[in-house]
Amino acid sequence: MRGLSLLYQMVLVVIGSVIVLNALVPREARGMTQEASTSERTTDVKALFAETLELPHLIQVAVERNPKVRAAKARWQATVEQYPQMTALPDPMLMYGYYLRNVETRVGPQRHRLSFSQTFPYPGTLDAAGEVVKKAVEIARVKHEQVIRDLIVELKLSYHELVYLQRAIELTQQNHELVASILAIATARYAEGKVALNDVLKAQSQLAQLGYDLILLEELQLVAHANINAVLSIPSSTPLGVTVPVPYELLDVPLADVEKQALSKRQELQIAALEVEKATEGIALAELQTKPMLKFDLMAIETGKALMIDAPDSGKDPFTIGIGVTIPWSSLKNSSKVREAQQNREASTANKLALADDTKVALRKIYFRLENARRLVELYETTLIPQAGAAIEVAETWHQEGPKSITGFLETQSVWLNFNLARLRAIADYQQNVARLEQLVGGKIDDLRPVQ
DSSP, rough: OOHHHHHHHHHHHHHHHHHEEEEEHHHHHHHHHHGGGOOOOOHHHHHSSSSSOOHHHHHHHHHHHOHHHHHHHHHHHHTTHHHHHHSOOOOEEEEEEEEEEEEETEEEEEEEEEEEEEEEEEEHHHHHHHHHHHHHHHHHHHHHHHHHHHHHHHHHHHHHHHHHHHEEEEEEEHHHHHHHHHHHHHHHHHHHHHHHHHHHHHHHHHHHHHHHHHHHHHHHHHHHHHHHHHHSSOOOOOOOEOOOOOOEEEEEOHHHHHHHHHHHHHHHHHHHHHHHHHHHHHHHHHHTTSOOOEEEEEEEEEEOOOOSSSOOTOOOEEEEEEEEOOOOOOOOHHHHHHEEEEHHHHHHHHHHHHHHHHHHHHHHHHHHHHHHHHHHHHHHIIHHHHHHHHHHHHHHHHHHTTTTHHHHHHHHHHHHHHHHHHHHHHHHHHHHHHHHHHHHHHHHOOOEOOOO
């Protein structure tokens, strides 16, 4: 019973020590785990987009539902959970020993031993480890933003493609109906001997080509639907409604300003800069980890009654307090740890510079495509389509006046259709390149002006 009483006292001492040690843990370690927590919302997406598709609403729902965003957020939260782990003291050691053969002493036999030990890293080591984790948490947060940014860009690319395909299908269907009516007229006139067989064959071949184009455009539309459904995390076969075209707006920002914004706001560059800061904190941590650690020991031994009657201090229980220190004797190991951290910072710094150079090159490529698409839209709208429209009017007059103008009318109509399709394609390319530019810049570019 007396031995059990001693163990109980020791357990109370250990519990008190643990409470004191926990008080030494920074409050920040106990509070950071509450960050980055938001509630999830569910939406009936199938009914929501069955009739119409609007890009802002699509983006909102996609960010809420997409599993890539949830995965990035979970990784962010998992990194946050590293902070209390890295800033806490090492777990204390509680050890019980039972003497299989009692140690006889003057005051009595020693039968049980209970010890408690705690290791203390060199002062500042836990704080340095916490700073490294803070940088890792910030990196995970920026990566979460990067996933959302890439998701929005991916959705914009698919949406603008779908807008083009739906308008192209509508325009091609109208021309298919027109050519079908012309074929009927040409067939009737050929039966009357008023047109040549070549006119009928020309109308048939063009009608067949338009039929093939419709099939191709409709299949590409299914692909665009599948891409959007994947971003929304719904079955790929889910039907979607009609898109609401985004107004064609021109980017009124010089390349130098776009480059400046990209170098300061692009998430990849922010992550690279944070990696350099994290590596710098890693050097400080490595240097502290080569310092000696302190160890504190507390031990109690339960002692029975002495064999000698009336022996002084019979059954007295000894308590010991010990202090130890580690000896970082391996200079090769310690210096190697610091050099490793320094090389990590060197690699992070070089990676940041290389990424900045790659960003500049990528910006110029996309900016060229952007300007080229703008020039094409302007060319089709101001020159080629008006000229093709005027040629159609002339060809239609010829078609009504003479029997030999059906082939010319079909060719002119085909040119007009191709020019309009090319204009729609150039507008879609422009808007998609704006989205790609936003991906490099790190967010939306506000300096857009509507086309007058």
